[in-house]
Amino acid sequence: MQNVIDVLEERGFIEQTTHEQELAQYAGSGQVSCYIGFDPTASSLHVGHLVPIMALAHMQRHGHRPIALVGGGTGLVGDPSGKTEMRKMLTVEQVNANVLDIKRQLARFLDFSQDKALLLNNADWLTQLYLIPFLRDFGRHFSVNRMIKAESCRARLESEEGLSFIEFNYMVLQAYDFYKLCEQHQCRLQMGGSDQWGNIVAGIDLIRRTLGEQAFGITFKLITTSSGAKMGKTAAGAVWLDPERTSTYDYYQFWVNTDDRDVARFLALFTFLPLSEIEKVGALEGAELNGAKSVLAFEATRLAHGEEEAIKAYRSACDMFGLRSVADSILPSSRIPRKVDLIEGDNVPCSEMLSDEFEEGIAAFKLFHETGLAKSGGEARRLIEQGGGYVNGRRLKSFDQLIFTKDFSEMGLLLRAGKKRFHKILIKEKK
Template sequence: MSVLDILKDRGFIDATTHTQELEEYLANNRATCYIGFDPTASSLHVGSLVCIMALAHMQRNGHRPVGLVGGGTGLIGDPSGKTELRKVLTQEEINENKAGIRKQLERFIDFSEDRALMIDNAEWLTQLEYIPFLRDIGRHFSVNRMVKAESYKARMDSEDGLTFIEFNYMLLQAYDFMVLAKEKDCLLQMGGSDQWGNIVAGIDLIRRTLGKQAFGITFPLITTASGIKMGKTHKGAVWLDPNRFSPYDYYQFWVNADDADVVRFLKLFTFLDLPEIEAVDKLQGADLNKAKVVLAYEATGIAHGRDEAVKALKASVAMFGSIEIPEELLPGSSIPRGIHSAEDADSVPSSSLIHGDVVDTLPVVDLFVQTQLCKSKSDARRLIQQGGAYINGDRVAESGQLIRENDVRDDEILIRAGKKKYHKIILA
């Protein structure tokens, strides 16, 4: 089975260019392919996972993936799907964000011995001279065709409109593709469906300037069964950085997937074989919940490592009760089999505080912020007012109350935000 068939069968493909020629190219060559990543943050999030997993599948099938970090285009900003102008980043911010992105991609892709590359387009974009660029590159672009591109429509229809800086983005991304085709023999660009216009522009530029046939693959926008954009929660983005979003919370994100999403997410976000995933389609109720546990374990293991996946599994069992993972359920998973009991409570996220700094001193609101169960005091007050804050299973009644001695059980305090977010305070 070709890598293109694998991506199609697992639900990655939205559209391809030159489909038959692309299939032949991938079947007969060790292709170099790339996806661009925007360095506006030091962490990628779950919304980037389809692109990352696609690169991983390409590498597993003998091809070489390239993660192109937009250090140059990041100074401008891609208008695709945006309705407002993005803030300008400093070079120091871009460098810090690049390092964070590289660290996360290394969880999914092997960069050793040039098996994969990470390149910053600032290497060539910041060296461009304006007049030669217009003469050699700009002359190949039709403004009439550009303004019809989906990537520009949201900005053009917005109150602020599309700036000239952003209008240049299609030229620069096409130029990126041309440089990679010339320097790295990279003839395949992949990306989200909103990148179609930019990808096609690059293919056309390569044909005009290098006389080569290049290709494009786009991926669908992934939404949950409830219609929510993938990776968006009431708490904000689901980051891949464990310091922004803990492995335990990451695990909980997946284990709480909608029933209708389980098979689709197993195909997209794990490497388990398709036949065993398709068997999950017949499961219901408690058996389907066990499949969700495997999904959460596999996704957490890929992003954070097997040790963190095991810890998250144990912590979840400690909070929500025992579960049995039978041998025949998704047998390709490395999840420990058998009955997982609630005896592994030490895996619950925890922190140590001084007894005197907490009891009769610290407001409940502050404790929820310190443990990152809430982003701010106003968030904590809102949680309490809505009846979603708990101490040792008892609902917090007043936002102004202090932690009291009767809140302490065996030198510990277990606090909870909503149904799923726990944190244990160990008092010294």
């Protein structure tokens, strides 16, 4: 079996590692344990967490034991990494509730049966510490000079708010987590985002000084889109893994709307499809590339929400936008349905409008009238006011809501009146 470190490298996960050759030997020496920490400051993880989650899943698929460490203890302190101001302090009850929700989401990606993966909470040991013994036995191994040079601390020290004493302890506590996992579970590999490099190295050093063991670290690349935007951020905010916060359909649509330039890269990162198939995506164009986007959306949704929900989301997209079936030759290992029965088939009425017409926005009721979904402007207003007007599956809040070109997806703009009457508008550029 291929070394998992090579797999993560080939698929675009890794930014930097410690002890490169020794790490490769360690990962190839048999089953090893590795861990990643997850911050419980929200009730749900989001798309920005998928790189570390997928990395743990790859480790498990290669015979290793992943440990997902939920920061029930460090969550009470706060990580200054990447933050310009101190986080809002959460109560113990809030943190514990968030921990339970995060555990359920991680279980979609990892098999926790028979200890094939572990879900641990650092509150189990951090909240039991006594300050003076901890400072004497562990605090003495940390250099303040080195700590303030870490990027996570330096940025905050230079900020207007500064760095609080409680957050300054975060590096020490995370290093202690690594120590405890090494001592109790023989875990000698920690992985995390690029902003965690200083914390990971501190843990490696602590393990060497206290246990005499060689530990390792991997950091992941910060994933941005080809347009330069941070991965997982949309105009509406974060894309959550919890379907109560981001519906399964909206989650699917997030992936369908991937920039053409990002499709192959995101397939490598966020699905388990073979690289040999993904490499061929770069040569696809037009309808075939849209088919690859459908596969990306289906596979990503299947992992986060299950196959049944992914099929529902795919069929809903087909119903709304009249998508064609995905050819058997496109990413053939995918479990996406290759033949879909569309309600209304491909017979959704369709018209074209110039992009110029939407520059200043067109009131929704006018579109419903012009496309024949309402016999008059008055009827269109009443339809929308009574909750029967939809654009791209979302109910309109007001009859005069303006529709702009940015509201169009690559498949157009779908208007719906009531439950069964549709009209699709396509954009055409002025010649």
